[in-house]
Amino acid sequence: MSETAPKPLTEAEAEALMHAAARALSLPIPEPCHAGTIANIVAASTAAAFVLSFPLGDTDEPAPVFRA
């Protein structure tokens, strides 16, 4: 397992990501949705930390979802 894999985000980190990404995507997050959105970002960060801790090689391409 990779020792440099990320840790799940804290709520504060998830809130910062929410605001930055929302601005980058021009996606306003209604105030009543802040808490729920942050909670879901934290949950996703836990899943991401789990996935990112798995060692993949240079030949492990993303699953094919495009065909020319």
Next chain:
Amino acid sequence: MSTDSLLDADAVAIAAAVRARNVTARAVAEATLARIASRNAALNAFTDVTAARALDAAARVDRILAAGGDPGALAGVPYAVKNLFDISGLPTRAGSRIGRDNPPAARDATAIRRLDSAGAVLVGALNMGEYAYDFTGENAHDQPSRNPHDPARMSGGSSGGSGAAVAGRLVPLALGTDTNGSIRVPAAFCGVFGLKPTYGRLSRAGAMLFAASLDHIGPLARSVRDLAAAYDAMLGRDGEDPAQAEIESVPVSDRIANASGLRLAVASGHFRENAAPGVLEAVDRAALALGVTREVVLPEASRARAAAFLITTIEGGNLHLERLRARAMDYDPATRDRFLAGALLPAGWYLAAQRFRAWYRRAVLALFETVDVILAPATPLPAPPIGTQTMTLGGATVPLRPNIGLYTQPLSLIGLPVVCVPGGLSPEGLPVGVQVIAAPWQEEKALAVAAALEREGVARCPEAWA
């Protein structure tokens, strides 16, 4: 047998009666519409009933038969579809408030056109979790569809109306979609059969997507032969679905009578952990009936579930970006914050999940070199009461909604074909499902094993209250 009691039979039996002219398709359609009128209020399975269209289609079947023609293998079979399938003349709501503001669909989804070509008769559209982001069958706009075995309990989602309509015997056949388990979960909760074919097998054209690289369509029914008949009718290339694979379409109805010679195993590890009482017992009954003693481990199944979670939320959030910008507060509160979060997540998380997905696919395909069909539980618990928010998993209290897909997500992540069979009852008398899993493009093997379980009496739809 009265026309109404014929509706308790399966689709193939109904088609046989119509084709033999023992009953008219119109009489079947009328009886179905009457049954929907009398039973739907308790189940809330239907959101639209297409009565005039159904009677017209049934009359067409009868005219063909009267002229000595062949209306198709599903002649006169009433069916309904999850309301994310385009139905000509209706807005495609996909369980949403926003969708009902859409203009009416200009034509039917490919799957509907193909079922109609086989003589089936569309009778309406079915309730679902909003935009398919759901395992419960609950819906804030249309209210929940209800489980025919206990209307206070969840139908399962997101194809909840499909499970409820088939289990409640409003129709013998329904279409659903499955991204992470949305055919298999309602099939398990409602005690019916469901087929999620291989990813890329059946055309999704005209069905609203959720997470495109994971989305499948498939049937729910009360017998294995009905699943096969519906699958056969929907086979075939369709240039309008870019995910459909260039692979030969072979009908399976005549190829599922014999499961002998297949190498069978039970999934252990991830699939033997965290199950409520009655769930693993259903798998074990199926294994015993088939003489299965071997166990196999799908490597990294828990991580596969995490990858499925990420891919789903990010693809779904991105698909909905424009709608979220304009109308976030019109979403069901149960989906809104998950779509918003998914839209915001880093690309690095998504690509890592897609790269892991390719690794996992290779590892599982290697496993299928030594086994043909694997048995696993469908859900970690039977249908919970509507409104339940949490469940116990491994001794911890966790959110219910995402964890209903514990056993389904690692399979759909790599598009494996799965038949969900009703595998008996839990200690509290609720249906529990068993997944019958095959390698990609081997639907007939999964269906053959499901049919063997049906013949053994292990897999059968329990009687519902309705």
